Amino acid sequence: MLPMLNVDQALGLIRETVSSAPKQASSLLDALGSRLAEKIVCPEDSPPFDKSMMDGFAVRSSDLRIGEIEFSKIGELAAGHESTLSIGSGQTIQIMTGAPIPEGADVVIPVEQSRELGDSRICLTLESEVASGRNILRQGTNMRVDEDVIASGQLIRPQEIALLAEMGLAHVPVYPKPSVAILATGDELVPVDATPGPGQIRNSNALMLAQQVSAAGAVPEILDIARDNREDLRAKIQQGLQADFLCLSGGVSAGKLDLVPSELERAGVRKVFHKVAMKPGKPIWFGKRETEPASECYVFGLPGNPVSSMVCFELFVRTALQKFSGSPNASPQLLEAELTKKFEQRGDRDVWFPSIVEADSNKLHLTPTNWKGSSDLRSTILANCSALFPAGIHTFQRGETVQVLLWSGSRIEPKLTHNS
Ligand SMILES: Nc1nc2c(c(=O)[nH]1)N[C@H]1C(S)=C(S)[C@@H](COP(=O)(O)OP(=O)(O)OC[C@H]3O[C@@H](n4cnc5c(N)ncnc54)[C@H](O)[C@@H]3O)O[C@H]1N2
Numbered sequence: 001m002l003p004m005l006n007v008d009q010a011l012g013l014i015r016e017t018v019s020s021a022p023k024q025a026s027s028l029l030d031a032l033g034s035r036l037a038e039k040i041v042c043p044e045d046s047p048p049f050d051k052s053m054m055d056g057f058a059v060r061s062s063d064l065r066i067g068e069i070e071f072s073k074i075g076e077l078a079a080g081h082e083s084t085l086s087i088g089s090g091q092t093i094q095i096m097t098g099a100p101i102p103e104g105a106d107v108v109i110p111v112e113q114s115r116e117l118g119d120s121r122i123c124l125t126l127e128s129e130v131a132s133g134r135n136i137l138r139q140g141t142n143m144r145v146d147e148d149v150i151a152s153g154q155l156i157r158p159q160e161i162a163l164l165a166e167m168g169l170a171h172v173p174v175y176p177k178p179s180v181a182i183l184a185t186g187d188e189l190v191p192v193d194a195t196p197g198p199g200q201i202r203n204s205n206a207l208m209l210a211q212q213v214s215a216a217g218a219v220p221e222i223l224d225i226a227r228d229n230r231e232d233l234r235a236k237i238q239q240g241l242q243a244d245f246l247c248l249s250g251g252v253s254a255g256k257l258d259l260v261p262s263e264l265e266r267a268g269v270r271k272v273f274h275k276v277a278m279k280p281g282k283p284i285w286f287g288k289r290e291t292e293p294a295s296e297c298y299v300f301g302l303p304g305n306p307v308s309s310m311v312c313f314e315l316f317v318r319t320a321l322q323k324f325s326g327s328p329n330a331s332p333q334l335l336e337a338e339l340t341k342k343f344e345q346r347g348d349r350d351v352w353f354p355s356i357v358e359a360d361s362n363k364l365h366l367t368p369t370n371w372k373g374s375s376d377l378r379s380t381i382l383a384n385c386s387a388l389f390p391a392g393i394h395t396f397q398r399g400e401t402v403q404v405l406l407w408s409g410s411r412i413e414p415k416l417t418h419n420s
């Protein structure tokens, strides 16, 4: 029998298997959270003209010296307007922030350094020398025409939207946000608002996975629970395969009613891997339906235990979604943190242990929770990450460095010291 894959090998297979989605045009309003599918080249200089950075008086620097100097004011210029006047020696135009610098001027003296003398006479007071260009933002200072300004694959955040808007790009090429169907399987499951009968439990995985999908920038659709019979499962799998991704939970291990792998293969989903040497999450299944490009679907069979589903999503599904969405480096972002106490484990699988990572001014600190296993959701409430404790090492000492996977929707809080 082949040895079970490790997490890195499984991630490698996911990156090899998942291609990025065909690009499409998106309006700027809808582009938030998508990735750019082409690099963006600057179509015009920014700023497009030399502009004033202060409300003040535009003058020639050659007229300036320390002390008080009188000027004749020949006009006023607000942002959004252009002056037809040219400034000569001894002349000034009162200018507002953002207005184009009038011809002849090469300096703006802030209004705070001015005094009206009446009869269009202005006195400017200088306490130190002023060089040409003071308080003027020259055309093209921020970016020049034909420069590459945003790389393909860049995540579109509010500031990308603003820069694209500044460049006049109302529609941009993006990788579309993936649609993700979520299919919980199991005869024991009832909807969250139903009262469980004997042997039944509530379907908590579907809602959790939907939130993880949203946090990953994708679009979830929760399907009705599939029952542990081939007909129902088959019909719901067909429904789920219409999405870009299908995430099932449950039914992937070795039980008699674990029908998911065989029904997926029957539906034309080619298995890429089944089982990874990790805890929680060992029975995870991954495959791709590739009948025609238009109906490609990537399928994850996530183990039904809630913490297993959650951690497998964070490690594997997120990585696949990143690749599909055009991320240039799709992979879980692992941080390094120092153990606050000794930790011991047994077992032959790498353990991704629900833990608390906190920050002080110079490092991250890691405290494992009192986790009781794959069904123990409660411990995850205190936690914000999984800490990786590799198989084969039984004792991890306080102060040792461990790798940490921050969960989606979680943040790192400052570590409270004894004095605080
Ligand atoms: N003989 C073996 N048995 C098991 C193995 C194995 O290798 N050999 N692996 C174990 C491991 S590890 C895990 S993890 C589980 C995963 O099993 P399945 O993916 O087949 O999941 P189920 O058996 O359907 O459910 C497991 C557990 O989770 C509960 N569950 C399922 N769906 C949901 C849901 N939507 N919301 C909340 N809870 C859910 C379910 O009731 C079970 O208690 O298999 C081990 N067995």
Ligand code: MOO
Pocket: 278, 279, 280, 281, 282, 283, 303, 305, 308, 374
């Ligand atoms: O791998 Mo299972 O997810 O331990 O419980």
